Amino acid sequence: MWCPTATNTALVGVMVDGAALAMLLDQPFMQRALIGGLLTGSLGGLLGSFAVLRQLSFFSDALGHSALLGITLGLLLGINPTLVLIPFAVIFALLINQLVQRSRLPADALLNIVYSTSLAFAVVALSLMETYRGGIHQLLFGDILGIAWPDLAVIAILLLGALVYLALSLRAQVLLTLNDDLAGAFGVRANWHRLAFIILLAVVVAVSIKAVGVLLISAFVVIPACAGRLLSRRFPVYMLISGTLGGGCALLGLLVSGLTNLPSGPCVVIVQFAGFMLALLVSQVRCWSPAIAVPAGPRTPGADPAGRE
Amino acid sequence: MSSSTATPVLAVQGLTVQRDGLLAVDAVSFQLARETDTALVGPNGAGKSTLVAALLGLLPRQAGTVLLMGHALGPAGQLPRSVRVQIAYLPQTLSLQGRFPLSVAEFVGFGFDPPGPRLPWAGGQRRHGAVQRALERTGCRDLGERLLSELSGGQLKRVLLAFCVVRPRQLLVLDEAQAGLDAPSSEQFHQLLLELRRQEGWTVLQVSHDLEMVRRSCDQVLCLNRRLRCSGAPDHALSPARLAELYGANVVPYRHQHSPGGRHG
Numbered sequence: 001m002w003c004p005t006a007t008n009t010a011l012v013g014v015m016v017d018g019a020a021l022a023m024l025l026d027q028p029f030m031q032r033a034l035i036g037g038l039l040t041g042s043l044g045g046l047l048g049s050f051a052v053l054r055q056l057s058f059f060s061d062a063l064g065h066s067a068l069l070g071i072t073l074g075l076l077l078g079i080n081p082t083l084v085l086i087p088f089a090v091i092f093a094l095l096i097n098q099l100v101q102r103s104r105l106p107a108d109a110l111l112n113i114v115y116s117t118s119l120a121f122a123v124v125a126l127s128l129m130e131t132y133r134g135g136i137h138q139l140l141f142g143d144i145l146g147i148a149w150p151d152l153a154v155i156a157i158l159l160l161g162a163l164v165y166l167a168l169s170l171r172a173q174v175l176l177t178l179n180d181d182l183a184g185a186f187g188v189r190a191n192w193h194r195l196a197f198i199i200l201l202a203v204v205v206a207v208s209i210k211a212v213g214v215l216l217i218s219a220f221v222v223i224p225a226c227a228g229r230l231l232s233r234r235f236p237v238y239m240l241i242s243g244t245l246g247g248g249c250a251l252l253g254l255l256v257s258g259l260t261n262l263p264s265g266p267c268v269v270i271v272q273f274a275g276f277m278l279a280l281l282v283s284q285v286r287c288w289s290p291a292i293a294v295p296a297g298p299r300t301p302g303a304d305p306a307g308r309e
Numbered sequence: 310m311s312s313s314t315a316t317p318v319l320a321v322q323g324l325t326v327q328r329d330g331l332l333a334v335d336a337v338s339f340q341l342a343r344e345t346d347t348a349l350v351g352p353n354g355a356g357k358s359t360l361v362a363a364l365l366g367l368l369p370r371q372a373g374t375v376l377l378m379g380h381a382l383g384p385a386g387q388l389p390r391s392v393r394v395q396i397a398y399l400p401q402t403l404s405l406q407g408r409f410p411l412s413v414a415e416f417v418g419f420g421f422d423p424p425g426p427r428l429p430w431a432g433g434q435r436r437h438g439a440v441q442r443a444l445e446r447t448g449c450r451d452l453g454e455r456l457l458s459e460l461s462g463g464q465l466k467r468v469l470l471a472f473c474v475v476r477p478r479q480l481l482v483l484d485e486a487q488a489g490l491d492a493p494s495s496e497q498f499h500q501l502l503l504e505l506r507r508q509e510g511w512t513v514l515q516v517s518h519d520l521e522m523v524r525r526s527c528d529q530v531l532c533l534n535r536r537l538r539c540s541g542a543p544d545h546a547l548s549p550a551r552l553a554e555l556y557g558a559n560v561v562p563y564r565h566q567h568s569p570g571g572r573h574g
Contacts, residue, residue, distance in 0.1 A: 053409065168426040171419045174411060178403045178457075184367040185398030185482070187390065187424025229410050233456060236429050238410035 024258050029145050033258070036147040037250035037268065039155040040208040044220030045228070045246020046162055047204050049239045050197065052225040053177045057218060058108055059096070059198075062115035063205045064217030066092050068122035070206075071139060071214075075129060082151065085206040092118075093202035097195070142213030142265030144254060155207050162200055166239070169193060174235060211250065212265035223272040224249065227279035249275050316379045318343050318480050318512040319364065324373035326356070326363045333359040335536045336373070341480075341529075346506065346513040348523040348543075351533040352556050357516045360533060361484055364514075365398060378479060394423045397473035399483040403465070405458040413460070413468050414440050414453035420472040443475040446508075447501060463494035467501060474505055481506070483515040487522075495519070499526070520547060 024030050051060055070088030074081035096114055100107045138146075166173065172193050175183035184190045201221070208220050228242035253268030260267070319341040326334040333356040341347050349357050362368040364375055366386020375382040380392045388396075397420070420443075421436045444450050447467045452460065460468060466486060473481055483502075487495045499522055506513055517523055523530060523543060530546035532538045532555045539546050539555075 055406070167428055170429050171422075171427065174416075175419060178405070178409075178411075178416075179400045181362060181365070181367055181484075182398055182400050182403070184386070185365045185396060186420075187388075187393040190367075229408055232410040233412055233454070235411045235415055 021255070021259065024255075029147075030258055032147050032149065032152060033144045033254055033264070034251055035152055036144050036155060037211055037254040037264075038247045039152065039159050040204075040211050041220065041224070041250025041268070042243045042247035043155070043159050043162060043204045044208055044250075045224035045242040045244070046159075046166065046239060047197075047201050048221035048223075048225035048246065049228060049242040050166075050173055050177060051201055051221050052229065054197075056198075056201065057222045058111050059093075060201060060205055060221040061218035062096065062111040063089060063093055063202055064209065064214050065115040066118040067206060067209050067217075068126075068139060068214045069118040071209075072122040072125045076125065082210070085209065086203055089202040089206035090199050093198050094195075097198050138213070138263075139209075140213050140215050141263040142209065142211050142216065142268075144211040144264045145258075147210060151207075151210070158203060158207060162204070165196070165200070170235070170239075173197070211254075212268055213263070216265045216269050219269040219272055220246065220250075223269070223276050227272075227276040230279045230283040245272075245275050245279075316343075317341055317376070318378055319514065320374075320376040321364065322374045322376075324360070324363060324375060325371045326359050326368055327371050328356075328359050328368070333535065334363065334533075337533070337537045338373075339531055339537065339540060341512050341514060343479075343512055344506075344510050345528040346526060347515070347529040347531060348527040349514060349516045349531045349533055350518070350520065350523060350547075350555070351538075355534040357533055358484055361482055361514070361516060365396065365482065390423055390425065394476070395479040397478045397481045399466075399469050399473060399481065399486045401485050401488050403457065403469075407458065409456060409458035411457050412453065413449065413455050413457060413471075414444070416457055417443050417453075417468065417471045417475050420475040439475050440471075443471040446474060446505070447471040461494075462489050463491075463497065466490065466494075466498050470498075470501060470505060474509060477509065479510075479512055481511045481513050483513070483517075485516050485518065487517070487519060495522075520552075523547065 025034075048060075051057060067085060067089055070085050070092070071081040073088065074084030077084070096111065099114070100110055103110055172183065172188040175186055175188055176190055176193055180190055205217055205221070209217055212220050224246035225242045227245050228238050228240075231241055232238035249272040250268050253271035254264055256262070256271065257264040257267035317340040321340070322338050324334060324337045325332070337360060339347075349360065351357050359368065363370050364377075364382075366375075366382050366388060369384065369386075377388060378392050378395060380389055382388060414437075417440045418436045421439050422432060440453070441450075444453055447470045449464070449467050449471050452464060452468065457465070457468070469486070486502075487498055490498060502513075503526060505511070515527075524547055527543055529540065530543050531540045532546055532551065534555055539551050545551075
């Protein structure tokens with residue numbers, strides 16, 4: 001199921017006060033949406049914590065935009081788009097990865113070519129399909145109210161798998177992020193981990209599209225991680241804050257969406273942005289407060305006041 | 310001398326490596342005896358970093374053999390874990406754009422456990438003790454809680470040495486580790502490296518452009534320009550005639566000024 005029913009949407013639209021919130025939370029479709037948002041938001045934040053440091057933000061954005069082509073293919077073939085989306089995203093991610101590695105062009109330019117072209121093909125194909133014109137809005141901006149229990153099971157398994165993989169390979173992932181050769185010399189199977197991470201990121205982008213839509217998907221990956229980056233001085237804490245912020249903001253954003261009948265994706269992203277601004281404020285206050293700031297160690301001769309040479 | 314002592318830490322025979330379809334290293338052979346300090350010198354583009362990457366198993370080789378502590382490096386860089394754990398590599402720099410949420414103590418701790426999957430919280434006490442000792446020995450005791458991205462270049466190099474010294478190792482490979490440091494920081498790093506090498510019994514292979522440092526402290530010099538042009542003791546390998554052959558005319562080893570305001574060059 002991709003779209004909410006008209007009854008459900010209408011029901012959501014009239015509820016704006018506390019009692020209405022309770023009624024809203026009593027609705028099975030809303031319960032599923034909130035659980036889905038919590039899980040996908042946490043996943044986005046968790047994966048984003050590495051994606052942002054590896055400068056894969058634009059990669060996730062390109063993947064999200066290109067996913068529209070996968071959905072279109074599913075519709076053309078008469079297959080549930082959700083079933084097509086995950087394998088499409090994985091294959092597409094691997095192809096882009098190969099293209100970036102083998103081409104001598106800058107990665108951002110290549111990603112731009114790939115995502116704008118696939119988006120163009122998808123929009124042209126969708127415009128030819130009379131029956132699906134009404135659904136474009138949900139594809140672009142997300143509508144998580146249509147999420148079903150099997151979808152939640154898939155996302156929960158994915159979150160568990162991502163948690164176990166990232167916990168066990170945390171050191172390898174960080175070393176890989178810092179320096180490929182340092183990681184390789186240390187015995188990290190760099191190519192294997194790089195590929196595994198890209199596949200995981202592609203799957204997370206694919207499953208999160210239902211919540212946030214193809215246009216705003218990268219926000220799920222980027223914003224919570226950037227907020228976590230501002231607040232953390234330990235890597236596991238950074239991952240925890242990113243995942244928690246991702247899940248928490250998605251939950252809050254979906255509630256706002258449910259109460260106001262606004263599209264879920266933009267609501268979640270606006271809440272995420274508010275969380276980011278709060279993190280920015282907290283990090284600035286920490287910098288200015290001598291009691292909280294970490295004392296500077298002895299400086300190497302020649303180091304500039306900012307600590308860089 | 311026992312057989313394990315006699316076995317070279319690194320033995321390279323006929324190593325040939327291509328990079329981007331071009332021949333970067335051509336039929337290079339040499340050995341590193343235990344607890345020696347060897348410099349790999351040559352002009353830019355001579356294949357020094359490519360050679361180092363191939364020795365560590367980071368690049369495929371087209372021909373030749375590499376034996377690390379008597380164990381053959383596999384075609385895809387495979388080595389027994391017991392050998393891999395004896396090798397430390399110190400890169401020129403780390404990718405630390407912006408604020409990188411990793412403390413110095415966490416980073417050094419990553420060097421403590423052998424490679425392979427592990428839970429972040431496993432072995433915390435032992436690792437903590439080893440990290441504190443490594444930070445102490447490298448003069449980084451006060452930096453443990455700092456973020457890696459907050460360090461100066463000189464501090465970062467010392468922290469990288471702490472990463473290497475946090476567990477016993479045999480072979481330390483440095484790829485232009487002093488690049489980007491000013492003269493006092495470079496000298497400070499060099500002295501620390503010498504001291505740790507003596508204490509730890511490391512065998513060192515370092516890519517360097519600082520020919521004066523190489524002349525002062527290395528036991529062996531390998532002059533590379535795609536092929537190994539010459540090798541041997543510094544006085545032999547760094548003679549004006551050989552340097553002219555390697556770099557072109559009018560190249561002399563530059564000297565450090567040891568005063569704080571001294572010019573590097």
